[in-house]
Amino acid sequence: MSRAQTDNIAGQAAHWIVQLSAGDARARDAAQAGFAAWKAADPRHAAAAASMEGLLGQLQSVHGPAGGDTRPARAALAAVAPGRRRQLAGAVAAAMLVLAVGLAASDRPAYLLADLRSPTGQWRTHTLADGSRLTLGSDTAVNLRFTGGERHVQLVQGEILVEVAKDARRPFLVDSRQAALRALGTRFTVRQHDGATVLSMLESKVAVQLPRHADTMVAAGQRTRITAAGAGPLEPFDAASLQDAWRAHQLVVDDRPLPEVLDELARHRPGQLRYDRAQLAHIRVAAVLPLDDTDQALQLLLDNFPQLRVRMLTRYLVMVDAPAHGSAGTSGKNKK
Template structure:
């Protein structure tokens, strides 16, 4: 009788253990996915915006900060400093004059000290891209070993141990693109363009970087309607678009296309 009474309790305990394990997995897997996604960092930032959003803020010193796409930044403003810590995405900064406090944009790859008024900073994985629209910025690598002054009309790329000029830019086109919510690209690899488009979409844009790396894009693309933008690319490049749900689109090479 004692043995018969024990086995049901053992079976019940085992069922409870299995239920607890299933519950832990059902909660743990989404938590892990959230941990490795960009959203926790974005939600905890001082300022942030979501896909497809454009946000302009007036800062405490009178400067203007504009964010686009999935972007996030922390603001450090007090009596001694004016510093923006860009965590992800892209910002347009118009700096108000202050002779006492320098204006700095900081990323994991280095610091950008404003010597002028207007510039764009974009995070790309392990690189920071600076596009200088007016005056100058002193760009310094994170290890402090290299500093370079970047003038208006120039673009620079910062890594943790280097700063280098990467070419010239059309400042009028970039200013117009920010006003009209557009993306201006000149001979950029398609995967980089898709990365920018993905920041302005609510769903996932999936593609094979290596398979599309040889395709280059030069265009002015609307960012307020990314479906239209992707269709424009598909009309001119040998790629196909497959939409499985409103939350998933796959971009693939079209090997039979004669575009």
């Protein structure tokens, strides 16, 4: 087989790896079926796929805290024949993404089997059978169980905005891993994050129902973080700003550590956004950032914090650090 043929097959293998990293679940499923058929069509395809999979195995050491050693990835590419290195290099970022998804998305089956889903970086609004409206934030999944006596929305992962249609005969409940949230009003948001449920009330009230705990009433303009230990303190927040943020797909932060802001941006973009939390923890942010365009959001952070460095190695691998540490308590503001 000529070098041109070898390079062409390697390029096809790289193309399939990119397709396997698609943000939409159906697109990934179709890519998996297509990749399997492509490998079965020709022994040379299977060999190229095995070579690519070997590269993926060597790239596993790249997954981890920001600032990790990337030498294994470079060594893996160096070991590839020169004629194929160019094609494989273009697939390294996608390979990293595939590894990140495989290692981090332990809830993927539940996501794929959920009744309603939204891919990374997208919002989807659904009108339910009872007339209630449910908006799913980025990478969110829910299950629905409506009966003659109750209406249940199970939050599998992610974040939702709920607008409840009144029905005195059937209570409306959002079930998270930590609590059942019984709606006594109309509008609120619920987020499942880091072993906790965060409830933010926009209008009226919700009763937080927990095993072995008395119900906690959360009113408009109040927020609580619910864990296995119970509901946390009720904290005030700007409900109007939160509603505007959902409407405009924005992230509104006021004096929050930069790593928490980057956590939010990472939820809304494909691939990996990597950073050293300890290095950036002293930087505090007050900003309005676009979640529809996380590249722009990162640029706005860079404009406001010149001590930062943002390296977009590929669309799917972005690294943020601060080579020259700013002084403690550094803050910046951006209002659009």
